[in-house]
Amino acid sequence: NEKISIQVQADGLAVAAPGTITLGPGQEADFQVTVRADSRMTMSSRSLSTTAQVTEMSGVPPPNIAESTVNQIINILQFSMLSVEAVEPYLEVYTGDNIDLEYKVYNQGNWIDKFLLATEYNENLDFQISVPLVAAEIDSMAPPYKFRITLAAPSDGSEWPINSDGVHTLETEIYIEISSDFSCRYEGACNSVTVKQSIVFLHNETVEEESESNALSGSIDDQLLIYGGSGGGILLLLILFVVMRKKK
Structure with missing residues (x-):
């Protein structure tokens, strides 16, 4: 043996x-x-x-x-793994304001990967979003990359429901999906993570009150001009009348 x-x-x-x-x-x-x-x-x-x-x-x-x-x-072999964090998952935004929404994406896979951003929201509501960059490459285990979305709030909310504080509000959600491009190409299914962004739009009552105040102030000024003009005419007539009597 x-x-x-x-x-x-x-x-x-x-x-x-x-x-x-x-x-x-x-x-x-x-x-x-x-x-x-x-x-x-x-x-x-x-x-x-x-x-x-x-x-x-x-x-x-x-x-x-x-x-x-x-x-x-x-x-x-390469594998994909990721996590996503909404920097501020709940936000209150006044009508007429523009804000940036941020989302941290971590590449927890074992090689560089490209990540793709997609959004889903109610497009019938009167607000707009724009995405400056919809894809980014991130090194494995590198610091998180921040995707940004710019949101433009509706200009008017006077028809919205009134909450317990007496403010017109509108609540909505934006769903942000981040997908690994490598997984979509080579792993048979897209490895993705979705986070929910909650938004509460508040009608800006201050702007409306200032607008009404400016309109009222303009109306009062116009009335003063009219009255002042009429008073000046009466004063002029009185002076002419006195001068005429003295000549007689």
């Missing part, structure tokens, strides 16, 4: 294999080498070397060195 030692070397990988096997004359045997990569290991290629060496023959050392080595390449 021959006693054969098994030695396995892997580049940065955890391996498991039998330490020795024993074979009789003319026999052969299969054995397994299990390789495990660390969690989130970067996409890369690693070498694996497996060597079988005869260490004993019938209980004594062999007269010569008999060994065989197999070299293999282990490819660490």
Whole structure:
């Protein structure tokens, strides 16, 4: 019988294999080498070397060195993973205002990936959104990338329902979906995360009151001009009347 030692070397990988096997004359045997990569290991290629060496023959050392080595390449494949965070998931916005909404996207996969942004909201409501950038590449485990959406609130909310504070309000949601481009292309299904952005629009009562106040002030000024003009005419007539009487 021959006693054969098994030695396995892997580049940065955890391996498991039998330490020795024993074979009789003319026999052969299969054995397994299990390789495990660390969690989130970067996409890369690693070498694996497996060597079988005869260490004993019938209980004594062999007269010569008999060994065989197999070299293999282990490819660490790319995978996608992401998380998304709304910086301010709930916002109150006054009519006529423009604000920027921000969303942090983390690439938790093991290689650089491109991420795509899509939005869903009620387009029948009188507000507008614009997205300056709908795609961005992010390195693996890098600091988060901030996607921005610009929101333009409706200009008037005087017809909205009135809340308990006596303010006209309108509540709505915007759904922001971030997808991994790599997953859509190579993993068979898009790996995506959706976050909800809650928005409460408030009718700006101050602007309306200032507008009404300015209109009332203009009306009073017009009346003063009319009265002032009439008074000046009466005063002029009185002066003329006095002058005429003195001449007589």
